[in-house]
Amino acid sequence: MRIRLKEKVRQTSSTRASEGVYNSFDIVGDIAIIRLSDKSSETAHAAAQAILAGNKGVKTVLAQASKVAGEYRLRKLTHLGGENKTCTVHREHSCLFNVDLEKCYFSPRLSGERLRIAKLVKPHETVVNMFAGVGCFSIIIAKKTPTATVYSMDINPWAVALMERNIRVNRVFGRVVPLQGDSREIVDNQLQHCADRVLMPLPEKALEYLPCAVSALKASGGMIHFHCFEHAPKIEQATASARAKVAQKLKSLNVGFEVPFSRMVRPVGPNWYQVEVDVSVGAGKF
DSSP states (O other), X not given: OBOOHHHHHHHHSOHHHHTTBOSBOEEETTEEEEOBSXXXXXXXXXXXXXXXXXXXXXXXXXXXXXXXBTTTTBOXXXXXXXXXXXXXXXXXXTEEEEEETTTSOOOGGGHHHHHHHHHHOOTTOEEEESSOXXXXXXXXXXXXXXXXXXXXXESOHHHXXXXXXXXXXXXXXXXXXEEESOHHHHXXXXXXXXXXXXXXXXXXXXXXXXXXXXXXXXXXXXXXXXXXXXXXXXXXXXXXXXXXXXXXXXXXXXXXXXXXXXXXXXXEETTEEEEEEEEEEOSSOO
């Protein structure tokens, strides 16, 4: 969610305090998460109070105190105002998601991408979601296409526990199959050549895991939705770079493919973008 937070802080505090505030922040359920360019108590307090006063649904304000990092893609969060908690329930596309922001990665900024992918899934498809988190992509797919089956895996046991709860809450039990562990090992041991579609919404590892995604597809081929981070002066250059990386990797695997679509999902920093590439893998060799 983007509002002019800097201006609101300036109205209730000092100009100096407002300089430490970014205008954008995320709302997950009833928790707001902000980033501060400094750690002054004046800035943090002013920003938290402005958010709580201007957003009736927000009960908690947290500051992101570190970058997303580690195997589970976690970030350090600091409580700034309201209730001291990290757990909430987030509503998205008529689904409810239990989230613990301290123990699981979650971004509301992928909402549009989750819906776009869900709308592409056809009746009776088998989908493999290699990096499922608390199950958002998987559950939205199952709600939009009730005859689809989604194998939904994550290495983080906390995320899988929440995914299992979200499967029950959204009544997609049996249609979304939760699996805990490294997705490469799970695919190699259980899900070879079974999928019509593979989701790879983990930019840091998608290129490394791309051969595994190909092996999960049926012998007749299928679709892979690949995410990566790209640094480039322009969005068009970022998407071109992502497509080139995917093409180079698949050529090295001697796989026949086409890239019908790619797009910038969101900016993640100055000249840094999260890019999604749709890859249609064929039955033949490249």
